[in-house]
Amino acid sequence: MLTAFGPPIDLSDLSNYIQVDTRPRRSAFVGRVSTKDHQNPSSSIPRQVTLAAQRLEPGEEFAQYYWDVESGMLPPEARGLGPREMYEALRVPTPRDGGLQDLLAHAELMGITHVLAERSDRVARAMLTSLTVEHELQKAGVEVVYANEPTGGTESGRLRTRRYGQVDAELYKIAMNEMSMGGQVQHAVGGWNHGIPPYPYVAVVDENAPPPTRGRFGEARPKKKLVPHPDVRRFDATRELCRLRREEYLKAADIIAILSADPERYPIEGQWTHNRVEGLIGNPKLTGYQVYNRKASRTGRPGYSRWNPISKWVWSPGPVHEAVVSLEQWKQAQEVTAMLQAGTEGGPLLRIQAAAGRRGLTVTLVDSTGSHTRYRIGAQQVVLPTPIPDAVAQQIIENLECAA
Template sequence: MSAVLPGPGGPGPASPWSAITRASLADRVPLAGLLRVSTEDLQNPRASVLRQVGNCTRALPAGWYIVGWFIDVESGRMELEERGGGTGHLGLDLPVERDGGLPDLLAEAKSPAARFAAVICENTERLARYTYFNTKVEYELAKHGIELFASDEPIDPDGKRAAKVLVRRIKQAVGEWTAINTFELAWDGLKTHTESGYNIGRAPYGYRSKTVQEGGKNKSVLIKDPKRGPVVTQMFRWRIEERLNYRQIASRLNEDLIRYPAPTPARKETALGEWTWAVVRNILKNPKYTGYMVWNRTTTRTGATVHRKRRHRNNRIDQWVWSPQPTHEPLVSLADYHTAAQISDEQRGHRADHEPNSHPDTIHTYALRGYVRHDCGHRMVGTTRADRTYYGCRGPKDGRGKPKLPDHPPSIYIREDILLPAVQAVIAERVFGPQRRTYLAAQHDNAPQQAAQAHTEAITATRAALDDITARQDSIATELEETPATDRAWRTKLRERFNALETQRIDTAAKLTQLHAAQPQHPTQDPALLDAMPHLDQHHLAGMPTELQRRLYDALNLTITVPNPGQAHITITLAAHSPNQAHALTTANREHPQTTTGATVRTTTDIAVAQKRKRLRTATNGRGPKLANCLSPRLSRRPRRGRR
């Protein structure tokens, strides 16, 4: 190209873009070819690359040539930072040599020694399925004077771009709409597939896949595996009746791998040949064992895009897709599945074994660890202050460490030296005592009235709490209106408090709706379970080793709820396994008695004080006799900090 001398005359530049593009007025323009194809699961990658190379080459003006090809073989919905790092191109017989992927192209474009002055693709909507990614690629290239051309658009580096950008954005919007619409149609298809009872993926342990024909296509349904199906049922039984944790269940299964064959993973070379706690957990959390077909329990998406490393995360339960009716033989009832799930929630973060903590700094074993919960639902944690043991709760916290419940007290404590004897007295009197049938009969007669009264009181208390939250929100709103706009710190604090109350208001309103919809129920009791329990007095119960006591509490399904520092609700539920376990534990205690000290006498005094102030409270459950007491002495004091 001949040199141009400065001076008047001449038409001047055709557009304001001529001075900022490397391809302007050049006789020979080197370009980079940018291609993207999906994986071979969705199309023929080699045929697509051949088509794109031909279209890009034919669209080049005279003197323009391609110096390198940057090819991605992956989804167009992937994040730009993750593009180009896959291995989909390795097994392909590409018609051109690959110089890298999209990140390599953008990296070379930043260099002054870049081999190309422009980039060409078949069409911009193929580069990525979302307009944001397309425009971002254009922007990153334009920062370095490199323009992006497409084979289906006019190529004029010196011309005006307004009309071209308008057409390009319309095409990109249509391409994005097509991608999203296809995704939604596929979602609807999978949802219908699930609701029709067809399985997606591998058959879970305990089932086999059976291929059926529908509309000329193969579908998969689940049928029970006669050898492995009973194993799943047994696992749920251990979980519900004996409240075993995942590791304990895996240990039992590994004791007899012939009777309980271990599952085989999809990649057989990774098989361990034994049960692990993670496999047990996945089975106990799988709702397909209820006979319903369920889909969308997990996802690898974090939004509209996809990622190369597909990390599965759990969806919320309300996002699961269930078939409206059972579609295959159940291995466990829906009620038992919910019971097992509830046990999982209760045991989360709780060490299930009953032996003392193996940590070298452990100086105390908490006899009621894991059994005591505050009314907010959180487990109360054991602590020792000034030679006294307490169980305390500070309330649930959000991700930033702030309280989720604004009305929750900063801390609530209850003393073990009063609570533990009271628990032992209730068990000795109402489970192992000679008058246990009398207590059960009285509880059974009063249960309907007490349940109705408790239900009414719960509705009244919840409605009052909702009114109180609304009144405080109104007060905050009034104060916010009167606060000057310049006082930003105080206004921000008021908004945060209002938002916290709004979260609490929504939860309380939902609870009130559930209370109105629910009706108090009084399931039938089974006195035979109570008759089958052994006889044991309070003295021997208090003298049992802590480990045996805790196993006994598990057999009795003991739960202790502390609504306030002055009350504790003690609930015992007998299940089918409870009598046998209780007999075994009491027999073990007689064979290995524990030598008691003067501390038992002091504890007995505390029991007597607590028993004078206790009153009967009824609670029922469908699994068997459920005994409850509400203790209302001063059961707690805030622990004073002192020397250990």
């Protein structure tokens, strides 16, 4: 900004009278569309380019184009990760030199001096993210310009307009999340399923549900409820799987061995895995209730979902489909799972206690030396290493079963 209080004589011939950026002006476009389904990238991105281009110098053209098709709620490190093939299939007439991550990584290297966007929420809806992007580009000597901001005036006025716009973008994001969450909660309360049906179920359209309406993004998907899978063996397999954890205190590897040994009785596509077994044991939908919000999918880490605490889960007021296990049985299984995960010693000992309990016996600690512990099982005493190896625990369980 030139000052109104200049020198008393003409000093414009001095070399440092005006600081000149020796870099040639090189502007890049940055844009974003929420999703390929809810907005049309082939029309939205070119429209954004047209609006942002109004802030180019006369005769100037964009040197590069950076744009993404994804949610503006994602942090910078999770942006621009879509495969090249996806973007090519969209047939957007605007060239694409990368996404937001590529812009941040290459701006200085490519000699970019200005980044132009239609408005701030095309960078991100979260204010912290847009501020982070601006800060990183500023460190590289890049000026960020939004086409909807006024020209001229004071820097404080321009900044006030920008920050108000970023606040509005974040408030819009929060309001949309609140409305979306409210709709998903009512969906679960009504007994309708979210996501892929668990192993013993299939999802079918609920003929008694309100008919889907056509909204902004087309016709809504029909509401579906869970019903037992046509293969009745799946219900029996799931009951046995849960029983093995609840009553036998078995770990996933032991349960997998039992299920895999009898594929006719316990059918599965592919093979039984640790994630499948633990996922079924921990799935509350097996109780006949519909449950939502078990996971937080937006964690800032691509492909990673964080488990929410049970206090945040949304349950239907009552059972809405046929149950595999009761609520009490499901809770017992979760308690056993927690004990098995608590430590290497607790798991084998719990299994021994379960086996003894089936014979009406109790397991009592007598004394311990640190490396070994003596237990009384019924009228007998045994000395076991600390911690108890799985193989030793299995041998004791087999001896108890043979004695029966």
